[in-house]
Amino acid sequence: MLTSGNILLAGSLLSPNPGLIFWTAITFVIVLIILKKIAWGPIISALDEREKGIQSSIDRAHKAKEEAEAILKKNRDTLAKADAEADRIIREGKEYADKLRADISEKAQAESKKMISNAKDEIEQEKRRALDVLRNEVADLAVKGAEKIIKTTLDADLQKKIVDSMIQDLSTKRN
Amino acid sequence: MKRVKAIKANTILKVIALIVPLLLSINSFTLASTPETPAASQSPKTEVTAPQTAAAPAEGAEGEEKAGDVIMHHILDNHILAFEPFGEIELPKIVVGGFDLSITKHVVMLWVVSAILIALFALAGGKYKKMTARQAPKGLTNALEALVEFIRVDVAKANIGKDYAKYLDYLLTVFFFILLCNLLGLVPYGSTATGNINVTLTLATFTFFITQVAALKAHGIKGYLAHLTGGTHPALWIIMIPIEFIGLFTKPVALTIRLFANMTAGHIVILSLIFISFILKSYIVAVVMSVPFSIFIYLLELFVAFLQAFIFTMLSALFIGLASAHEGHEEHEAGAAHH
Numbered sequence: 001m002l003t004s005g006n007i008l009l010a011g012s013l014l015s016p017n018p019g020l021i022f023w024t025a026i027t028f029v030i031v032l033i034i035l036k037k038i039a040w041g042p043i044i045s046a047l048d049e050r051e052k053g054i055q056s057s058i059d060r061a062h063k064a065k066e067e068a069e070a071i072l073k074k075n076r077d078t079l080a081k082a083d084a085e086a087d088r089i090i091r092e093g094k095e096y097a098d099k100l101r102a103d104i105s106e107k108a109q110a111e112s113k114k115m116i117s118n119a120k121d122e123i124e125q126e127k128r129r130a131l132d133v134l135r136n137e138v139a140d141l142a143v144k145g146a147e148k149i150i151k152t153t154l155d156a157d158l159q160k161k162i163v164d165s166m167i168q169d170l171s172t173k174r175n
Numbered sequence: 176m177k178r179v180k181a182i183k184a185n186t187i188l189k190v191i192a193l194i195v196p197l198l199l200s201i202n203s204f205t206l207a208s209t210p211e212t213p214a215a216s217q218s219p220k221t222e223v224t225a226p227q228t229a230a231a232p233a234e235g236a237e238g239e240e241k242a243g244d245v246i247m248h249h250i251l252d253n254h255i256l257a258f259e260p261f262g263e264i265e266l267p268k269i270v271v272g273g274f275d276l277s278i279t280k281h282v283v284m285l286w287v288v289s290a291i292l293i294a295l296f297a298l299a300g301g302k303y304k305k306m307t308a309r310q311a312p313k314g315l316t317n318a319l320e321a322l323v324e325f326i327r328v329d330v331a332k333a334n335i336g337k338d339y340a341k342y343l344d345y346l347l348t349v350f351f352f353i354l355l356c357n358l359l360g361l362v363p364y365g366s367t368a369t370g371n372i373n374v375t376l377t378l379a380t381f382t383f384f385i386t387q388v389a390a391l392k393a394h395g396i397k398g399y400l401a402h403l404t405g406g407t408h409p410a411l412w413i414i415m416i417p418i419e420f421i422g423l424f425t426k427p428v429a430l431t432i433r434l435f436a437n438m439t440a441g442h443i444v445i446l447s448l449i450f451i452s453f454i455l456k457s458y459i460v461a462v463v464m465s466v467p468f469s470i471f472i473y474l475l476e477l478f479v480a481f482l483q484a485f486i487f488t489m490l491s492a493l494f495i496g497l498a499s500a501h502e503g504h505e506e507h508e509a510g511a512a513h514h
Contacts, residue, residue: 013251013439017373019269020252022370024285024377031289032348039296041346042303043323111483 357480370438390498
């Protein structure tokens with residue numbers, strides 16, 4: 001290792017070599033120029049282009065997503081609206097039906113009431129008429145009875161009996 | 176069950192007792208007869224060091240001194256491209272105007288790196304030219320794109336800011352250049368050009384100039400000079416200006432030393448581990464220590480190759496970012512000191 005130490009001290013490892021510096025510089029510059037022309041230009045421009053392409057694709061995808069979301073939202077809104085509309089229609093229909101039913105039943109009731117009252121009126125009228133007729137008949141009968149009583153005897157008791165029996169007769173007859 | 180275990184342990188001990196002396200004797204025997212076998216019988220990975228190491232035990236007993244020489248020889252630059260055992264190529268020496276502009280081993284490695292880089296990226300670039308934005312990259316292009324994209328986004332954009340595109344060419348080139356230089360040092364017959372301080376110094380100088388140009392562009396000459404005073408009272412300028420001036424150079428020097436030292440140190444450690452077995456002349460040391468440990472260091476070196484390329488690029492981007500976007504002197508100093 002002594003010799004290597006000497007070599008180090010002699011400066012072999014760190015010794016300047018103008019020839020090598022010259023060739024390194026020349027070689028490096030030429031490589032730089034050639035590579036710039038044949039490689040870095042096309043590669044970097046391709047990378048840039050692809051970067052832009054990817055960016056625009058991402059942008060487009062985002063845009064498409066946003067559009068799709070907007071459409072979906074719109075559809076949902078429409079659907080909700082349609083649902084509400086349907087609900088409303090059904091509700092209205094039900095309400096209408098209820099109202100109609102109520103109306104009809106009310107009307108029917110009113111009708112029936114009216115009919116009943118009509119019937120009652122009629123019955124009343126008939127009754128009144130019957131009573132009138134009865135009254136006339138009773139009066140006639142009374143008159144006839146009186147005639148008979150007067151004709152047979154003018155006995156008060158008898159007369160009373162006769163009138164009673166007549167009334168009895170009338171009542172049975174009428175019923 | 177206990178009995179069986181006891182018997183097993185016994186047999187294992189017996190086998191070891193038989194094998195250990197055998198191994199030791201074989202070791203001395205083979206060392207005496209064929210010096211090349213230890214290197215050859217190790218894992219293929221050690222082939223990197225085989226040509227150099229083969230010479231060490233053959234030449235004599237004073238392996239300790241030889242080992243140091245061989246390691247240094249392997250790490251240092253020279254004028255011979257050795258492809259042992261097939262032969263070697265003497266590289267031409269060129270001297271222009273008193274400067275030694277010889278093509279050395281590391282220059283050849285730089286050219287190999289350049290050739291590989293250009294071939295690789297010509298292929299990838301061609302594919303990108305044909306590709307539309309809708310196509311996904313695959314295979315080689317995909318792998319390279321991951322690295323390019325990493326440098327572009329996590330290194331350049333993150334550290335420089337919105338002006339990053341101007342410096343991207345430099346950062347990408349420096350990253351792949353250093354990465355490939357580092358990796359080629361781990362290949363048989365390869366050597367690490369980035370383990371030579373001249374190479375790293377040149378690369379750091381590029382970063383230095385780009386940083387200064389970025390600072391000048393961002394602040395103008397006046398702002399640049401004002402920055403050198405550190406924003407202090409004129410009475411302190413006599414101290415501040417030299418300090419700031421030295422501060423300008425510490426960053427590229429740090430870049431230089433870091434890359435060079437990391438790449439050199441890894442190789443020295445691998446070679447030293449291999450040489451332990453030669454110095455101790457033992458197969459057991461080779462099997463138990465040298466090979467597994469050097470494999471471990473080798474794998475670590477693979478990681479370090481990527482890490483150092485990344486750090487160099489990252490720090491270059493950071494320096495450029497700090498120079499161009501001025502966010503107060505304190506932050507600047509803190510950022511510089513931190514790294």
